[in-house]
Amino acid sequence: MDNDRFCLTCKVPLAADDVAIYLKLVSRTDRKFLCLDCLGDKLKCGREPLEKLIAYYRQSGNCSLFR
Structure with a gap:
């Protein structure tokens, strides 16, 4: 996962787990x-x-997603 990803709402940098759980629960x-x-x-x-x-x-x- 890219290290330059930021939260759409609050703009904090995202960890790989943030992206993975979003993909799992919301949309792949x-x-x-x-x-x-x-x-x-x-x-x-x-x-x-x-x-x-x-x-x-x-x-x-x-x-x-979580490996």
């Missing part, structure tokens, strides 16, 4: 992404559930 075809905080606001769940999902996908090893 998007090229502009949200950080965990903004995505949590959009999905009305907050940041913590997204962090737990990231940890789950990393541990399961079944999703190629």
Whole structure:
């Protein structure tokens, strides 16, 4: 994943996990992404559930986005 990606809303630099969870939950075809905080606001769940999902996908090893 590119290091020069920034959140569409708040413009903070995005980590690979930010992009991966966005692709997993929102759209695999998007090229502009949200950080965990903004995505949590959009999905009305907050940041913590997204962090737990990231940890789950990393541990399961079944999703190629989180390898």
